[in-house]
Amino acid sequence: MSSTTALVRLPTVLRPQAGGNTTVNAEGETVGEVLSTLVSTYPGLGPTILDDDGDVRKFVNLYVNDEDIRFLDQLDTTVADGDEVAILPAVAGG
Amino acid sequence: MLNVSRQTWLEILAEAWGSYPNEACGVLVARPEIDSPIVRFEPIVNAADSSRVFTLDPMGYMKAERRADDEGLAIVGVVHSHTHTAAYPSPTDVDEATKPLVPPTWHWAIVSLAWGFPELRSFRVTPGTGDTMTAAGIVEERVWLS
Structure with a gap:
């Protein structure tokens, strides 16, 4: 088991599926591992965040300590103990 | 019902004209109960930098959500x-x-600036079951300036 624990910040719409929490702790050495832990703890979050191939859905933004993981190492981005992993909606329109 | 103060409406309007000809965007903050009066409008950078579409800058959104x-x-x-079309949800x-x-x-x-005189309208948009434009629920709500 990983000894690294990240603080995951959830968007409003996902909080009911995570016990109503704004933030939850999840273990993992990378963003991908943190998400796996999160989804195993709160299975209802899985289909919204990840597609059938395990990739992050297009309308989901993931940030580690205010950095977009698209500009880091995507799901392989390493996470240190206490880092904040934020799940954010991609809000757009026309 | 969207209940906004006149001050908030002026702030929305200032952001809309200030961003023209590009689309302006931002979020509304209030108590979480349905139809609570809007506490504030927080402008957020349009990451799409466009007169036709908008994307809330994710970092700006995160800061607004944290603060809320x-x-x-x-x-x-x-x-x-909407700088060129009516204040009605586009496809x-x-x-x-x-x-x-x-x-x-x-x-x-949505604030329309298409005809020189600004118009603010508000909607609840819910998922449809088929073609989004015809099957989605677009329900206009009253805008109350308090």
């Missing part, structure tokens, strides 16, 4: 401007407003 959480408030809606709006991470309870407020 810290105050026991919530983001309860999004505002954007792109409907498509985006019905994405799973956008709460169906959100106010989807």
Whole structure:
């Protein structure tokens, strides 16, 4: 088991599926591992965040300590103990 | 009902004209209960930098959401401007407003600057079952300037 624990910040719409929490702790050495832990703890979050191939859905933004993981190492981005992993909606329109 | 103060409406309007000809965008913050009066409008950078579409800058959104959480408030809606069309949800709006991470309870407020005189209208947009434009629920709500 990983000894690294990240603080995951959830968007409003996902909080009911995570016990109503704004933030939850999840273990993992990378963003991908943190998400796996999160989804195993709160299975209802899985289909919204990840597609059938395990990739992050297009309308989901993931940030580690205010950095977009698209500009880091995507799901392989390493996470240190206490880092904040934020799940954010991609809000757009026309 | 979208209940906004005249001051907030002026702030929305200032952002819309200030961003013209590009679309302006931002979020509405209030207590989480349905139809709570809007506490503030927070302008957010249009990451699309476009006169036709908008994308809330994710970092700006995160800061707005953190601030709201810290105050026991919530983001309860999004505002954007239409610079060339009516204040009515476009097909792109409907498509985006019905994405799973956008709460169906959100106010989807639109300011039109298309005809020189600004107009603010607000909608609730819920997912449809087929073609988004015809099957999605677009329900206009009253805008109350308090």
